[in-house]
Amino acid sequence: MADKVTIATVAAHANVSRQTVSNVLNTPHLVREETRERVREAIAALGYRANQAARLMRTGRSHLLAVRIEPTHDGINGSVLDRFLHGLTEAAAPAGYRILLYAAADDQAEIATYDELLATYELDGFVLTSTHHGDVRTSWLAERAVPFVTFGRPWGRLSPERGAERLARSLPASGAGASEASQLAEPWGRLSPERGAERLARSLPASGAGASEASQLAESWGAPDSHPWVDVDNATGTAAATKHLLGAGHRRIGFIGWPEGSGVGDERRAGWAGAIGGDLPELARATVDGVAEGEAAARDLLSMPDPPTALVCASDSLAAGAYGIASPGVAVTGFDDTAVARVLGLTTVAQPLAEAAARCVDLLAGVLDGGTAPRPVLLPPSLVIRQSA
Amino acid sequence: MADKVTIATVAAHANVSRQTVSNVLNTPHLVREETRERVREAIAALGYRANQAARLMRTGRSHLLAVRIEPTHDGINGSVLDRFLHGLTEAAAPAGYRILLYAAADDQAEIATYDELLATYELDGFVLTSTHHGDVRTSWLAERAVPFVTFGRPWGRLSPERGAERLARSLPASGAGASEASQLAEPWGRLSPERGAERLARSLPASGAGASEASQLAESWGAPDSHPWVDVDNATGTAAATKHLLGAGHRRIGFIGWPEGSGVGDERRAGWAGAIGGDLPELARATVDGVAEGEAAARDLLSMPDPPTALVCASDSLAAGAYGIASPGVAVTGFDDTAVARVLGLTTVAQPLAEAAARCVDLLAGVLDGGTAPRPVLLPPSLVIRQSA
DNA sequence: CACCTCGCTTTGAACGTTCAAGAGGTTATT
């Protein structure tokens, strides 16, 4: 009873060989039904469970996925990662995977950790968060053919030579020197038809901002370093918030976001710009994230001659600051549906984190198990309406 | 280069046998210095890393610790777990351990998961959070001699028979029917001398509440199901907040907490009661956690004939609700230093989460590696003063 | 009848590590 139950124990109990038990577990169709049943009964009776370490040694598959746990920056957005992790863990278990955590101070340290984890634990794959422009992590992993998914689309930007080289390796059939037009066309095709069309329709009508957003997306999307990813459509989120404000009668709607260059921030601004019919720089402020910063930016916007009557903010932190000093009539929206938004009563954009996590696992499991070609997933956020707008 | 570097590769490169390489890694003192150096150079030159799976198969040590990731209840306290997890991950790595996540809906599911994880991944140990009265998880683990630490002290409460039975098994030498006095005396001795004395001095002087708190602690502490734990001294936290209010001139200080029976909640109330010189039920309200609940309780307290001028709350959620409706003169304190407290400017009690996590790893690693007898660790929280009090 | 194929099952080896035992040489002990 207390002794370890191995495949040999089961084999003896069912009067078959080790390999037959293994086959029942891994390739049941090779085993005669009667035998299969007998083995299954033995497994159940003995409470046998396959030893992952031994299995790993033979197959090289650890069934372990790694995720980086970041220090919470200002704590406000911390719960986002928290919820995402929970979603990952829940989604991974039924697929037969477990989540391993690692910490890293920066991208270089993170790469060192990959190396370490791959060498010692033979991890099956990685889930990366916080992708950004010029992300060295994805190329490192891709070069070594390590399966991974990013939560956050790739923001691309490799040097031309490297890009061409990698493209030639990964897509030998397609034209390496594809024209801009084909690069623009192809990526959309990778989305599921409905989503792709829906998104295309939504992005293109908008004037300058919409177009530049689309081409930027295409650039990274069809780029040689493309890889499976899951993302929430940030632009749709801020657009929804903006439309909600328009519907409430607001005509001058300001935007408080982050400095240009952060993909996510640019997207959120593009959503706002698209909804009001074009980017109006005089109505937008860019600042690093933070409550005090949001307050300052809001003060600045609200003190202009013809001030906005509503503010769309790129984060709940900024929104919290803005809401704190805005006079009652001024509407404010945030982003992320954090606890702070809940407590303050901020209307905010909620990301479907559990869904996003589940799709990350799907994609990774697909690559690992099925070898299916992973398609990017873009999820729509939802607007949570509270009293602030 | 691309080929796997195993211990055999290193052995060949250094002109020694496999076992010698193994000895250099695990029992270096058995190897002559010159050989040791040669092997180490080979290891460095080849970039060898021990394969954990193979090592695990032989030794039964996975170097993996598991932690449950809970769904964030109301999101406000979510970041607490988040920070704790980050601390664990960071502390575990240098000690040679990695953190594995698992999700479970309730204690029973959690136990099933233990079983699964132990059988398939041969986990080395568990870190449990959210310990509570009648926790079945700890006894399950203890019965199977699985190493674990809890973040949160044991709240005990086994049926007498089971207690006696387990006591007889685990402490064959000591008297099973120990008197209350010895139970009270012994536990304090397990703390480091200074801490024990400090804590004893702090708890006992208080009148009714302090005494009952102390005996309750003793009961669970010296209880047969005691195990290594790390906790933050909740009572000290609320006491510090209360003293801060007393120092600011407040004389009638109310308390908003949770229904009796949650160990943590009772402790936080005891801290308040101790600081004001005794538990005054008319100044205390108990409710489930939540912003709206905090608001209601505060309204109730503040509408009494001789209302309190300050409110000590058992959580930032409750405090957020209370602070929202309290008139400017009324001071409010929370607990946990969440993002909400930061944004609202709530004075609150901060738990040293990174430190707590590190101590959890220390204790667990101590049991696993050194076989040292683990001593409970009680950490002092700190008061973060903001404008709310 | 000899041979091949098919369905099901078994056998031996291997994954990379550590344990248990022992080999060979040098030094200490009696």
Next chain:
DNA sequence: AATAACCTCTTGAACGTTCAAAGCGAGGTG
């Protein structure tokens, strides 16, 4: 001088699983 004790290192086996190959009986084919 014989023997024990020690130090250093090596050899074979084992952990629990799956891979690769082969065994074996039944049925089909030339």
